[in-house]
Amino acid sequence: MTRFGYDERSAALLVFPVLAVLLVVAAFPIIYSFWVSLHDIVLTRPLRRPFVGFDNYLRIFDDARFWTAVARTTVYTLVCVAVTTFLAVLVALLLNEVFPGQRLLSALLLVPWATPSVVNGLMWKWIYDPTYGLLNGLLVQVGLLERYRVWLGDPDITLLLIANAAIWKQMPLAALLMIVTMKAIPEDLYRAARVDGANIWQRFVHVTLPALRPGLMLVLVYETMISIRHFDLFLIMTQGGPGDASFTLSWLIYVETFRSLRFGTGAAMSYVLAITTFALSWAVIRFLGKRI
Amino acid sequence: MARITCAALTKSYGAVLAVDALELSIGHGEFMVLLGPSGCGKTTTLNMIAGLEEISAGRLLFDETEVTWTPPHKREVAMVFQSYALYPNKTVRENIAFPLRLRGQSASEIERAVGAAAEQLEITHLLGRRPNELSGGQRQRVALGRAIVRKPSVFLMDEPLSNLDATLRLSMRGLIKRLHQELKATFVYVTHDQAEAMTLADRIAVMKGGLIQQLDTPEGIYERPANIFVAGFLGSPPINLVEGVIAGGAFTRGDFRLALTNPPQEGRAVVLGLRPEDVSAGGDVTARVELVSPLGSETHLDVLAEGGVALTLRVPKEWRAAPGDRLSFGIDPARLHIFDKASETRL
Ligand SMILES: Nc1ncnc2c1ncn2[C@@H]1O[C@H](COP(=O)(O)OP(=O)(O)OP(=O)(O)O)[C@@H](O)[C@H]1O
Numbered sequence A: 001m002t003r004f005g006y007d008e009r010s011a012a013l014l015v016f017p018v019l020a021v022l023l024v025v026a027a028f029p030i031i032y033s034f035w036v037s038l039h040d041i042v043l044t045r046p047l048r049r050p051f052v053g054f055d056n057y058l059r060i061f062d063d064a065r066f067w068t069a070v071a072r073t074t075v076y077t078l079v080c081v082a083v084t085t086f087l088a089v090l091v092a093l094l095l096n097e098v099f100p101g102q103r104l105l106s107a108l109l110l111v112p113w114a115t116p117s118v119v120n121g122l123m124w125k126w127i128y129d130p131t132y133g134l135l136n137g138l139l140v141q142v143g144l145l146e147r148y149r150v151w152l153g154d155p156d157i158t159l160l161l162i163a164n165a166a167i168w169k170q171m172p173l174a175a176l177l178m179i180v181t182m183k184a185i186p187e188d189l190y191r192a193a194r195v196d197g198a199n200i201w202q203r204f205v206h207v208t209l210p211a212l213r214p215g216l217m218l219v220l221v222y223e224t225m226i227s228i229r230h231f232d233l234f235l236i237m238t239q240g241g242p243g244d245a246s247f248t249l250s251w252l253i254y255v256e257t258f259r260s261l262r263f264g265t266g267a268a269m270s271y272v273l274a275i276t277t278f279a280l281s282w283a284v285i286r287f288l289g290k291r292i
Numbered sequence B: 001m002a003r004i005t006c007a008a009l010t011k012s013y014g015a016v017l018a019v020d021a022l023e024l025s026i027g028h029g030e031f032m033v034l035l036g037p038s039g040c041g042k043t044t045t046l047n048m049i050a051g052l053e054e055i056s057a058g059r060l061l062f063d064e065t066e067v068t069w070t071p072p073h074k075r076e077v078a079m080v081f082q083s084y085a086l087y088p089n090k091t092v093r094e095n096i097a098f099p100l101r102l103r104g105q106s107a108s109e110i111e112r113a114v115g116a117a118a119e120q121l122e123i124t125h126l127l128g129r130r131p132n133e134l135s136g137g138q139r140q141r142v143a144l145g146r147a148i149v150r151k152p153s154v155f156l157m158d159e160p161l162s163n164l165d166a167t168l169r170l171s172m173r174g175l176i177k178r179l180h181q182e183l184k185a186t187f188v189y190v191t192h193d194q195a196e197a198m199t200l201a202d203r204i205a206v207m208k209g210g211l212i213q214q215l216d217t218p219e220g221i222y223e224r225p226a227n228i229f230v231a232g233f234l235g236s237p238p239i240n241l242v243e244g245v246i247a248g249g250a251f252t253r254g255d256f257r258l259a260l261t262n263p264p265q266e267g268r269a270v271v272l273g274l275r276p277e278d279v280s281a282g283g284d285v286t287a288r289v290e291l292v293s294p295l296g297s298e299t300h301l302d303v304l305a306e307g308g309v310a311l312t313l314r315v316p317k318e319w320r321a322a323p324g325d326r327l328s329f330g331i332d333p334a335r336l337h338i339f340d341k342a343s344e345t346r347l
């Protein structure tokens, strides 16, 4: 008598290759980087790598740069998530209507999403460029700006400008998710609401918005998870500057690991970021999930 | 305001004419049923009366007031949908209260109205639940509650019972009829179920292809169908339709002859309509029994008469018959329906 029949055994056989690959490319790095984070590894003295327990973690929290990075990351993530979600709902509401050109617009919506993020970063870097950038040219020609500005050199708005580039790229997918959710709302609900006397705003609040909750939750979790870890835009556009204006956590991790070559603390920081991301997502799901 | 007048009411979707110059006048407190097969324009008509569908041409009046362009909430109509259309995130109480809240009524007024409506529909114990915690029949009661709580003078119902099982449908039918009597409002009720139409309606409008085929009381429609379509749509088992010609003052098809009381002109090609129950024991029509279907209260017989005329008969259960038997029965000429074969209209 066998506990597993033919079906179970062949299923296990089919799943095994994927499982093996996952083990190597996902599980191993996770465990290895945790091991690294418990050691004082500095590549400038590669042979001495003592075990230090959680010292690396404690050291991070004493680091002033870490708290700057937390502040920058918080602002950046909040702006990215809030604006992306808001725009996504707005765009979805628009594209959910039937009007001439609606199909073309829906297709065009996907262009930014399909753009590789390095290309996106370079594109926006050029747009913001102080000498030949499109933004300067446009604003001066329209007369909104007197003379060319060094956009990314202004510490007050750098973070927002980078966020703008990120939102441009990630909003379409969020909008698409919202459209899909909206399409699933039965037309009869809107009819009932109209007969009940709900105006367009009340229909949005009482019919559309409640139905959007699952999609909204997905977008919030997903956008939080990716925004908090954004790196490539910072590498391409500002490298943490000017000053520490765009010095985010992922940039700090990069600097610590690959410029200062302190792998131990770098790995510890990565772990802090990963656990924070995880905790935030869990909180969003718990908070919104309960109200659905 | 509670009298509804549709004057040449038309709805077209591009080239598709969904409702074609509909003329319909619904009296105050009347229970009007729109009956017809799928796609005949029932829902479209109802939505135009509700204001949910823009009217392409023609006029719509409530009493003497033209409402052709009035938005739905200003028409003071309530609507019940086949899909219930309850707000899934609101409790039953909030669902029923919603139209009143939108009208800015005070909390105590709303509380009282919701309580009364819930009591009338026997759903007081469900007020705290959400729609996904209710059965189909309970959901439809809540939808009815949301409709009656506003005390509108017009109720529009689009196949409200179609998603319910047969027994529930029967009891809900009774509930709707009772509501109509208590509320004394005008009801426009869409269905494709002839039994629902017959039991509920003061008058029935039978529709097909965007046109009203016949507008009459249930008895009138059943007893005097205006054309072959209406005759065939009502009645279960359906009316027997036999093609033939008029010869010697009688309907003839081969050896099958039936004398008529006032026959149309000689030689005319006609279709004879015979309701399955319009036969009597003992008579001059003979047929061979092909199939016997006892239903307990009555029996359905499929018989083959002279000239290859196949008929279904609905007879009392006392008639004993077995397949292969010869059966003699009588047909009252006064109960026959004769339609013109070309125009399909009643003669
Ligand atoms: N939005 C629309 N666009 C194009 N044609 C439509 C639209 N809505 C309805 N129609 C057409 O109008 C006709 C009438 O539709 P309607 O929904 O009124 O039928 P119905 O009698 O309610 O049918 P059912 O019993 O299936 O609900 C149908 O032929 C349908 O295809």
Ligand SMILES: [Mg+2]
Pocket: B042, B043, B044, B158
């Ligand atoms: Mg319909």
